[in-house]
Amino acid sequence: MSISAPGTPYGTLPAASMPAARKPVSLPRLAEMRARGEKITMLTAYDATFAAVADAAGVECLLVGDSLGMVCQGLSSTVGVSLENMAYHMESVSRGLRRSQGTAWLLADLPFGTYHESKEQALRNAAVLMRAGAHMVKLEGGGWTTETVHFLVERGIPVCAHLGLTPQTVHSLGGYRVQGKSDSSAQILREQAIELEQAGASLLVLEMVPADLSAEITNTLKTCHTIGIGAGNGTAGQVLVLHDMLGVNLGKNAKFVRNFMQGQESVQAAFEAYVKAVKEGSFPDNTIHAW
Ligand code: KIV
Numbered sequence: 303m304s305i306s307a308p309g310t311p312y313g314t315l316p317a318a319s320m321p322a323a324r325k326p327v328s329l330p331r332l333a334e335m336r337a338r339g340e341k342i343t344m345l346t347a348y349d350a351t352f353a354a355v356a357d358a359a360g361v362e363c364l365l366v367g368d369s370l371g372m373v374c375q376g377l378s379s380t381v382g383v384s385l386e387n388m389a390y391h392m393e394s395v396s397r398g399l400r401r402s403q404g405t406a407w408l409l410a411d412l413p414f415g416t417y418h419e420s421k422e423q424a425l426r427n428a429a430v431l432m433r434a435g436a437h438m439v440k441l442e443g444g445g446w447t448t449e450t451v452h453f454l455v456e457r458g459i460p461v462c463a464h465l466g467l468t469p470q471t472v473h474s475l476g477g478y479r480v481q482g483k484s485d486s487s488a489q490i491l492r493e494q495a496i497e498l499e500q501a502g503a504s505l506l507v508l509e510m511v512p513a514d515l516s517a518e519i520t521n522t523l524k525t526c527h528t529i530g531i532g533a534g535n536g537t538a539g540q541v542l543v544l545h546d547m548l549g550v551n552l553g554k555n556a557k558f559v560r561n562f563m564q565g566q567e568s569v570q571a572a573f574e575a576y577v578k579a580v581k582e583g584s585f586p587d588n589t590i591h592a593w
Contacts, residue, residue, distance in 0.1 A: 327362045327407040329460060329504050335362075336527045342539025343580045344409075344529055345547070345573070348374055348391045350398025352544060352569070357404035359573030363529075364399075365440065365541060366392045368411040368470070373545040376552065380469045383413040385427050389434040396435025409462055409505075410436035414470040417441050421453035428459050440507065442468035444494025448501045455502030462505035463498040463526075465491055466516075466533065469509075478556075480532075482511045495519045499526035507541060508533040510558075513588045532558035534588045540580045547576060560585055 325331070335342055344363035347353040348370045356364060370391055371383035392410045399406060410431040417424035428439045438460040441447055451461045466481040475481070482488045492515075495506060506528050508516045513534020520528040520537050530537030542559060545551045548569065549561035562572040562579070579585035 324405045326405045329407075332362070332407065332505070332527060333525070336538045341580045341583070342527060342529060343577050344539055344541035345576070346370075346541070346544045347395050347398075348544070350394045350401065353395040353398040353406070354402035354404055355570050356544075356573050357399055357402065357406040359570050360577045361406060361573060363407045363409060363539070363541075364395060366395050366408070366410040366436070367440075367543065368413045369543050371413075373543065373551065379472050380411075381414045381473070383411075385413060385416050385430055388413055389430055392431055392434035392436055399435075407438065408436050409438045409440050410434070412439050412441045417447070417450055421450045424450045425454060425457060425459070428454055432459060438462055438505070440464055440505075442470050444491070444498060448494075448497045451498055451501040451503050461501075461503045462507060462529075463495075463503040464507040464509065465494055465498075465511070466508050467510035478510070480510045480512065482515050488512075488515050491515065492519060492522070495523060495526075495528075499523045505529055507531065508537060530586070532556060532586075535583055535586050536588075540586065542576070548572060558586055 332342055342363060343361045344365055345356050345361050346367040346369055347356055347364040348366060353364050366388060368380040368383040368388065371377040371380045388410055396408060412424065412427055416427040431439055440462040442464040444465050451463060454461050467478060472478060482491045498506060503526050506526050508519065508528050508530050510532040513536060516528060516530055516533035517536025527538040529539040529541050531541050546555050546559045548563045562576045566572040566575060
């Protein structure tokens with residue numbers, strides 16, 4: 303399996319293949335994409351090389367997710383990931399993009415316990431991730447997070463919210479389960495999404511939410527663009543965990559994941575297939591996970 307063309311004994315980052323005209327991805331650019339109906343693509347990234355290759359394949363957003371606890375560190379949940387872990391991986395990804403003259407929009411997860419005490423704690427820790435190279439921080443949950451989102455956005459830190467299955471609360475949720483199936487839980491998600499948009503969140507990850515509900519939330523929100531994972535194809539964009547979509551992981555892939563490595567000769571080709579499938583609407587397939 304080739305990752306990139308070797309140039310030194312350690313390989314090169316794929317800057318040479320980058321078209322010169324690519325402009326950095328920004329929030330206004332993501333809003334323009336949404337306005338013209340172009341789907342936004344996001345993948346998780348944890349190191350310099352994969353980040354550079356995903357960027358060269360045209361993935362617009364790279365998320366240094368706290369899923370790194372599970373796929374890089376072998377933990378059984380994201381709860382054990384520290385701020386220092388996040389900053390280390392964020393710096394690696396950011397360096398990879400700098401060296402390859404990449405253009406992707408970079409997000410980093412605020413890990414469990416780093417924004418729960420107060421909005422001041424969230425600001426302090428978000429600043430660590432921004433200094434490590436993030437353009438935006440992501441935090442999980444609705445209701446109690448709204449004030450924090452507003453506080454960060456007012457101070458110049460773009461925020462991606464995350465509703466539905468929020469992995470940091472897996473122990474309270476009783477497992478990795480679909481959220482928003484009952485009328486009352488769907489209504490809570492609708493209300494929290496609107497509050498988060500009003501608080502200034504520019505992106506909203508919807509994880510394991512019924513496809514019709516996530517499409518409805520997407521259409522209600524105007525300045526906050528939804529990014530789905532296991533949430534059907536009615537969202538403004540899609541995200542997958544890197545290892546899952548390459549078919550390499552320690553457990554079983556969730557039903558909604560597609561192995562994009564199948565039939566491809568390189569990791570970059572797998573990323574390109576993902577971008578194409580999301581943009582043309584063939585991934586995800588609503589019939590496979592109509593929760
Ligand atoms: O940590 C992560 O990788 C995430 C994605 C699943 C959205 O939050």
